[in-house]
Amino acid sequence: MRIGIVGVGEIGRAIVTGLCEGDGEAPQVFLSPRGARVAAELAERYESVRVCAGNQDVIDNSDLVIIAVRPHDRHEALAGLRVDDDKIVVNVMGGVANDDVRRTLGTGAPVVRAIPLPAVRERRSVTVTCPSHPVVDALFATLGGALPVADEAAFNVFSALTATLSTHYAYLATLSSWAAGHGMSAADADRYVRGLFEGVGRSLGDESRSLEQLAADHETPKGLNERVRTTWFDQAGSDSLRATLDALLADLK
Known part of the structure; x- marks a missing residue:
């Protein structure tokens, strides 16, 4: 599976590290130029990681796209992007509902919220997901475990716990x-x-x-x-x- 990350900050770095230093072959990872210093550092460290020219390039090269920009930057970062319905979108932006992401991207692709924590870099962190999706849950299972919840009301409870x-x-x-x-x-x-x-x-x-x-x-x-x-x-x-x-x-x- 080819994985794209739009917005490469601390969580993006942790996800890439966990994926590339785990057991088995590392997946191909495509990074946006946002967070250029971190993206360049990861591409230099891992052979399977590449920095793309722009966010649309990330999406076009990926099967699963992780949206990890700051919530208040999302409209600027995502405006005008095309996401085909056969892609999978993972929304890790705190406080941003899936419907908001779906409207902003104008896509019919499945959108899954997730709360990956920095410890995914060591594959030791359970990640809450909503709704459950077999591909997304399998991805986070390799990073310490997935905890799918039934709806965004339940997801918000776990988000509040994370804020501590x-x-x-x-x-x-x-x-x-x-x-x-x-x-x-x-x-x-x-x-x-x-x-x-x-x-x-x-x-x-x-x-x-x-x-x-x-x-x-x-x-x-x-x-x-x-x-x-x-x-x-x-x-x-x-x-x-x-x-x-x-x-x-x-x-x-």
Whole structure:
């Protein structure tokens, strides 16, 4: 299968890396000139990757086209493009519905939304898709797994969950900064926090235990973990997070 990517940013780079460094023969990948520096770097690194002269060239050379431009740039980037009905379009633009993409492109080709995350570069990230499509789901299965959902309402719930990622990293950065403020070297604090939560990541691979059980297994009654959880992330904190996600979901709809 020949894969085209229109808009080569961080997610486009991650997808190309995952596809070209996985098991088996790498697919042919055609990149748009948008994000020229990243596109040129990928074409130099991988034999099966080529940078095209324009977005229409990407589409014409591809069986499956991934639209990965910034949402606010989509009308400029996609205007006037011709997408034959026998192509497959994958929409990875946050907050942009499939009907919007279909209208903008004026195509009858199948359009599938997806939420690939940067970890697809290591083929370790489950990608939510909507609607389910055998070719698209098979593609993301090679990058860590596909999770097809029934409709865009369900898809929006997962989109809202994805929006918490940078908050998690900011939380870790706050922990490291706090330790440095108490006399630890910044390098030692950073190394320890990374190691601490890499261990958490590994424990998440144990699907025999629920998330609630994992939390309980990491604290003892009246212990240090319980103290932080119940004084900082108490019921009010949990309710605030739920309210933030509810507001985001309402906007996504």
